[in-house]
Amino acid sequence: MWKCTNCHHVELATDKPEHCPLCGAEAETLAPHQVPGIKGTKTLKNLKKGFIAESQAHLRNLAFAIRAEQEGYRQVARLFRAVAEAEGIHAFNHLRLLGGVSNTQENLESAFERENLATNSYPQFIKEANEEDNKHVATIFSYSRDVERGHAKLYERALEHMLGDVDTEYYVCGVCGYVSDGELPDQCPVCGAPKEAFKHIE
Amino acid sequence: MKKMTEENLKTAFAGESQAHMRYLIFADVAEEEGRPNLARMFRAIAYAEQVHATNHYRVLGSINNTKTNLQTCIDGENFEVEEMYPAYNAVAKLQGEKGAEQSTHFALEAEKIHAAWYTEALQALKADSDIKIGEIRICSVCGHTIEGKAPERCPVCGAPREKFKLVE
Numbered sequence: 001m002w003k004c005t006n007c008h009h010v011e012l013a014t015d016k017p018e019h020c021p022l023c024g025a026e027a028e029t030l031a032p033h034q035v036p037g038i039k040g041t042k043t044l045k046n047l048k049k050g051f052i053a054e055s056q057a058h059l060r061n062l063a064f065a066i067r068a069e070q071e072g073y074r075q076v077a078r079l080f081r082a083v084a085e086a087e088g089i090h091a092f093n094h095l096r097l098l099g100g101v102s103n104t105q106e107n108l109e110s111a112f113e114r115e116n117l118a119t120n121s122y123p124q125f126i127k128e129a130n131e132e133d134n135k136h137v138a139t140i141f142s143y144s145r146d147v148e149r150g151h152a153k154l155y156e157r158a159l160e161h162m163l164g165d166v167d168t169e170y171y172v173c174g175v176c177g178y179v180s181d182g183e184l185p186d187q188c189p190v191c192g193a194p195k196e197a198f199k200h201i202e
Numbered sequence: 203m204k205k206m207t208e209e210n211l212k213t214a215f216a217g218e219s220q221a222h223m224r225y226l227i228f229a230d231v232a233e234e235e236g237r238p239n240l241a242r243m244f245r246a247i248a249y250a251e252q253v254h255a256t257n258h259y260r261v262l263g264s265i266n267n268t269k270t271n272l273q274t275c276i277d278g279e280n281f282e283v284e285e286m287y288p289a290y291n292a293v294a295k296l297q298g299e300k301g302a303e304q305s306t307h308f309a310l311e312a313e314k315i316h317a318a319w320y321t322e323a324l325q326a327l328k329a330d331s332d333i334k335i336g337e338i339r340i341c342s343v344c345g346h347t348i349e350g351k352a353p354e355r356c357p358v359c360g361a362p363r364e365k366f367k368l369v370e
Contacts, residue, residue, distance in 0.1 A: 040293075040297040040299065042293045042297065043290075043293055043294050043297050043299045043302045046289075046290040046293055046294070046302070046306070047290075047302055047305070049286075049290075050286075050287075050290060050305075050306065050309065051220065051223075052216055052219070052220060053282070053286070054223075054309070055216075055219040055220045055222065055223040056215065056216060056219040057278060058219065058222075058223060059215075059218075059219045059222060059252060059255045059256065059259070060259065060264075060274075060275075060278075061275070062252065062256075063256045063259055063260070063265055064265070064268070064271040064272075064274075064275070067265055067266075067267070067268060067271060068268045068271070071267065071268050072332075073268050073327070073332045073333075074332065075323075075332045075333045075334065075335050076268055076272070076323050076326075076327070076332060076333055078335070078338060078369060078370075079319055079320070079323055079333065079335060079338065080271075080275075081369055081370075082338040082340060082347060082369040083275070083316045083319075083320075083347065085340045085345075085367065085369055086312050086316065086340050086345035086346075086347050087345070088223065088226065088345075089340065089341075089342060089343070089344065089345035090305070090308065090309040090312070090345050091223045091227075092223070092227050093305040093308060093309075093344075093345075094305055094309075095223070095224065095227060096227075097301045097302055097305055100224065101227055101228070101231060102231075103231070103235070104228070104231055104232045104235050104237060104240060107228040107231060107232075108228075108240075111224070111225065111228065111244075111247075114221060114224075118217060118218075118221070121213075121214075121217070122214075124210075125207075125210040125211075125213075125214060128206050128207060128210055129207045129210065131206075132203075132204035132206060132207045133204075134203060134204065134207045136261065137203075137207050137211065137261050140257045140258065140261050141210075141214070143254070143257065144214065144218070144254045144257075144258075147250060147254070151247050151250065154243060154247065155247075158240055158243055167239060168239060168242070168243070170242060170243060170245075170246035172246050172249045172250050172253070173250075173253070174253055175253070176253065176254075176257075177249075177250035177251065177252075177253035177254045177257075178250070179246050179247060179250050181243075181246075199249060201242055201245050201246040201249060202242075202245075
């Protein structure tokens, strides 16, 4: 297992990769790494798979809860939300054991690199969706691409200031995920959704 | 939908789901470190990733009516209860990994309850009614899911009553 000294990414591979798969840094930035208290690679892989499955289940259930509300099943909606909460706790436990939760400085650095990686993956997805004539999918991918870029900037700024004394309000577009820091826009600059589609983050 | 686009959507859904979860966890860490503003930023971006994940999932055609959604959940929980977590738990035990043995055990126990509740909810729906269920509380340490008042101690992980969170 390897840890990147540039972006703190932990790579489960046994053989040293040629580049950091997250930030792309040269092989010399990758140092041998062991998660404290965990031996063996099977358990590590299982924890990783567990984290992915629980994260997906968490969001799937939240999406199903919205649908159940729309259909008038309020109790089922609450059940979906409850289970989503539980899956979130499981995901947290798995990620903590994987050594994926550090102090805030390292968390910000890793979040920043991950946003850049996401921004770089979407153009290919958009190209392939267009090639296969899935226009609506290409639009959804382009929302994500445009918005991740903004996230990386927010993380970069937070790294510079650690946001010590800056009391900022955040509004997030419920259609495309655009994050506005400071004020509620009249219209979303990415997808054009009206002000009512924005959620204020407590 | 064509195969390549479908695969990309699945990859994107997995990536965004993990990012969402990771940022919520990082928000808790920032909160513990006494950085409430930073915590709020992590939560804001976590919600944005949720929007992306939901969009991808919807375009995949995976959000159906509640009856079908419940069946999806039952199938998923059953896979975790019957195959995934028992296998993960056995490997962790074999390798002497106490932490992983515990975290997979916590998940396995909770998923059993989830599967049962989903099944009950589906039966209610088939009889054209909503499930009857009281207050739901979740243990924030292990994810144990209960109906009604919080017990003195969590029966799965032993956490005290204060660790239980009420779901609105």
